[in-house]
Amino acid sequence: MNGPEIRVEFDPGLHLFVPQTRRAGATPVATDGVSTLGHVVESLGVPLTEVGALVVDGREVPPAHVPAAGESVAVRAVERPQEVPGAPLRFLLDVHLGTLARRLRLLGVDTAYESTDIGDPALAARSAAEQRVMLSRDRGLLRRRELWAGAFVYSTRPDDQLRDVLDRFAPELRPWTRCTACNGLLRQATKEEVADQLKGGTQRSYDVFAQCRQCGRAYWKGAHHEQLEAIVERALTEFPARG
Numbered sequence: 743m744n745g746p747e748i749r750v751e752f753d754p755g756l757h758l759f760v761p762q763t764r765r766a767g768a769t770p771v772a773t774d775g776v777s778t779l780g781h782v783v784e785s786l787g788v789p790l791t792e793v794g795a796l797v798v799d800g801r802e803v804p805p806a807h808v809p810a811a812g813e814s815v816a817v818r819a820v821e822r823p824q825e826v827p828g829a830p831l832r833f834l835l836d837v838h839l840g841t842l843a844r845r846l847r848l849l850g851v852d853t854a855y856e857s858t859d860i861g862d863p864a865l866a867a868r869s870a871a872e873q874r875v876m877l878s879r880d881r882g883l884l885r886r887r888e889l890w891a892g893a894f895v896y897s898t899r900p901d902d903q904l905r906d907v908l909d910r911f912a913p914e915l916r917p918w919t920r921c922t923a924c925n926g927l928l929r930q931a932t933k934e935e936v937a938d939q940l941k942g943g944t945q946r947s948y949d950v951f952a953q954c955r956q957c958g959r960a961y962w963k964g965a966h967h968e969q970l971e972a973i974v975e976r977a978l979t980e981f982p983a984r985g
């Protein structure tokens with residue numbers, strides 16, 4: 743490209759997406775005179791899902807803005823908490839985020855998850871059809887235009903991934919209301935109703951049960967409960983319900 747030259751500066755929160763040479767402040771970018779600013783930013787490596795305001799010479803512009811020679815552009819990170827207008831907040835996670843999916847469900851957040859790799863086009867189509875925010879660490883997937891909405895998951899550690907998503911979208915937390923296996927809603931169940939899923943010890947030791955309305959799986963305060971309780975307590979403490 744040897745069209746109009748502009749200067750672009752990225753918010754520090756976006757530095758992981760751009761080469762080292764573009765992290766120290768504003769750097770020159772040669773544009774082609776027809777591409778939009780959104781396209782220019784994306785071609786520099788930053789998914790638009792992670793971009794907040796685009797500010798040109800102190801004035802906010804839409805991603806469709808076509809940069810002119812000499813403009814100075816500040817690319818801000820998306821604001822937190824991020825509003826996702828138009829539908830109840832729900833998520834779709836790609837095949838690599840299984841632990842995060844189960845933790846979000848544990849907290850009662852509506853979370854669809856594909857445990858097999860159905861491919862980017864199918865994921866993007868499902869995000870659009872069900873109006874779900876696509877969560878992924880795959881920048882190529884987040885670039886797909888069909889997505890209802892998307893967000894990059896910044897960490898590879900499930901603890902940090904959960905904190906990242908709760909901090910960014912501030913979903914309403916309703917722990918112990920969803921099936922961690924299938925995302926279905928739970929209902930209270932009697933011991934008799936779930937008896938066929940219980941081993942002898944469980945049968946004798948517990949009296950409070952829940953069952954998934956969708957897949958029928960039984961839940962009780964069993965072996966892994968302390969670990970799950972700790973995840974729930976931490977989330978409720980760090981992200982108390984908003985006013």
Ligand SMILES: [Zn+2]
Nearest residue numbers: 921924954957
């Ligand atoms: Zn279920």
